[in-house]
Amino acid sequence: MKPDDDGDEVDPTGVRQLLRSLPDPGPLPEHLALRIEAALRQEQARRSASAVPLRRGPEPLRGADTGVVDLASERARRRPLRTVSLVAGAAAGLLVAAVAVGNLLDSGVVGGADSAAYAPTTGDRQEGGAADSAGAGSVDEGSAGGQMLDPAGASEESSLAHASQAPIDLLPHLGAVTADDFDDRILAGLASDAAMAESGSGLTAAQANSCWETVGSQADWWSRSAAPAAEDGRDVVVLLALDADLSGHTWLVPGECVTDRSARPLADAAVTP
Amino acid sequence: MVVDSFADVDDATLLRRHTEGDPDAFGEIFRRHRDRMWALALRTTRDPELAADAVQDAFINAFRRAGSFRGDSQVTTWLHRITVNACLDRLRRVRPTADIADHEMADPRDRHRSVEVRLDVQTALAQLPEGQRLALTLVDMHGLTVAEAAQVLDVAEGTIKSRCSRGREAMLALLGPSDGDGAR
Numbered sequence: 001m002k003p004d005d006d007g008d009e010v011d012p013t014g015v016r017q018l019l020r021s022l023p024d025p026g027p028l029p030e031h032l033a034l035r036i037e038a039a040l041r042q043e044q045a046r047r048s049a050s051a052v053p054l055r056r057g058p059e060p061l062r063g064a065d066t067g068v069v070d071l072a073s074e075r076a077r078r079r080p081l082r083t084v085s086l087v088a089g090a091a092a093g094l095l096v097a098a099v100a101v102g103n104l105l106d107s108g109v110v111g112g113a114d115s116a117a118y119a120p121t122t123g124d125r126q127e128g129g130a131a132d133s134a135g136a137g138s139v140d141e142g143s144a145g146g147q148m149l150d151p152a153g154a155s156e157e158s159s160l161a162h163a164s165q166a167p168i169d170l171l172p173h174l175g176a177v178t179a180d181d182f183d184d185r186i187l188a189g190l191a192s193d194a195a196m197a198e199s200g201s202g203l204t205a206a207q208a209n210s211c212w213e214t215v216g217s218q219a220d221w222w223s224r225s226a227a228p229a230a231e232d233g234r235d236v237v238v239l240l241a242l243d244a245d246l247s248g249h250t251w252l253v254p255g256e257c258v259t260d261r262s263a264r265p266l267a268d269a270a271v272t273p
Numbered sequence: 274m275v276v277d278s279f280a281d282v283d284d285a286t287l288l289r290r291h292t293e294g295d296p297d298a299f300g301e302i303f304r305r306h307r308d309r310m311w312a313l314a315l316r317t318t319r320d321p322e323l324a325a326d327a328v329q330d331a332f333i334n335a336f337r338r339a340g341s342f343r344g345d346s347q348v349t350t351w352l353h354r355i356t357v358n359a360c361l362d363r364l365r366r367v368r369p370t371a372d373i374a375d376h377e378m379a380d381p382r383d384r385h386r387s388v389e390v391r392l393d394v395q396t397a398l399a400q401l402p403e404g405q406r407l408a409l410t411l412v413d414m415h416g417l418t419v420a421e422a423a424q425v426l427d428v429a430e431g432t433i434k435s436r437c438s439r440g441r442e443a444m445l446a447l448l449g450p451s452d453g454d455g456a457r
Binding site (some may be wrong): 011013014015016018019020022024025026027028029032033035036037040043046048073167204205206 | 296299300303307308310311312315316322323325326328329330333336363366367394395398409412413414422440441442446447448
């Protein structure tokens with residue numbers, strides 16, 4: 001690493017000295033170091049959990065294979081989660097159906113449209129809804145507070161809060177979604193092979209982070225994903241957070257979230273394993 | 274992650290230990306090289322937000338692909354390559370038409386440029402074609418040899434020499450008068 005020792009590298013212009021005299025950009029910012037360390041810890045956890053050995057082999061340094069993301073290994077890394085997600089989704093559907101039928105039978109209502117027959121189930125859902133509302137309230141508080149706080153300070157604080165969170169997996173465009181099916185669509189998107197299409201997501205990590213700010217979720221999720229979509233002709237972003245047991249939450253947020261962290265979620269839903 | 278236990282361990286050994294399952298080895302590689310890769314990413318993207326994403330991409334990719342490191346080069350050269358690729362990938366997402374091709378810029382000795390324009394060094398560097406700017410960043414600012422820079426950018430050593438030479442000449446023209454006073 002000593003260009004001066006490289007006999008061919010003679011610089012009569014003096015530009016090299018000039019460039020060397022430029023100030024160093026300084027160390028990696030601490031909040032970014034924390035964010036990357038958190039991402040590396042998650043990689044380590046995934047590696048330990050899957051017990052998949054790192055790829056070995058005589059791959060040359062030269063060539064495009066040292067590109068940013070190895071799609072093949074990425075697919076291999078993600079497939080178990082996708083498979084489990086699909087199975088979990090199917091199981092959750094069966095469970096809901098079984099509980100609903102059981103409630104119908106217990107209440108003596110068979111085939112009727114009396115919503116009281118669904119009370120226990122819907123009660124559970126309302127609890128979830130209440131929690132969701134609390135979450136939304138938190139967003140409101142955050143937004144209100146944000147108006148009073150120094151935005152730069154708030155942003156820095158937010159970055160620190162996100163430092164320990166899972167990195168966001170960027171999924172491809174989901175197409176048209178509705179407030180009723182966005183949760184299923186992103187779960188399907190996560191499970192799809194197309195999730196690792198080379199075409200990319202259309203979202204950058206920074207944009208996805210901005211959208212996550214809008215939902216105010218500071219939970220230490222095991223996995224986070226974001227996908228662009230369209231709802232009723234407008235751009236939206238669907239966010240998905242999962243815990244290791246595959247329970248989690250999804251949000252439908254307006255497309256403005258990529259630049260506007262005060263955007264409000266349009267809808268949200270709990271994900272049950 | 275334990276730091277002291279790695280004090281005397283070289284990078285290549287750390288990488289090997291990582292591939293063998295040592296859960297702390299890569300953390301030490303990150304600590305050793307993070308500032309240097311951050312500087313490289315900032316100088317390559319000239320955008321702190323893109324640089325932040327690129328550095329994260331780079332270290333995650335290095336973590337996953339450590340098994341592909343053959344030891345033919347230094348670990349730091351390998352990391353430089355991964356980081357430059359991550360930066361170019363990020364740049365092309367926001368500027369899909371960006372091209373590393375060593376295309377010519379406008380004649381740096383153009384009368385208007387040489388007489389009128391006196392740019393500061395950073396601005397002048399930013400004016401160079403990407404290939405020349407990357408070559409100068411790696412060789413003149415990060416101290417890589419021509420051979421190492423050639424590995425990082427996946428081009429011939431002669432190309433690096435040519436890009437450095439032309440880049441310095443262009444810098445000189447941008448920074449100073451056309452009478453060849455040299456760099457300020």
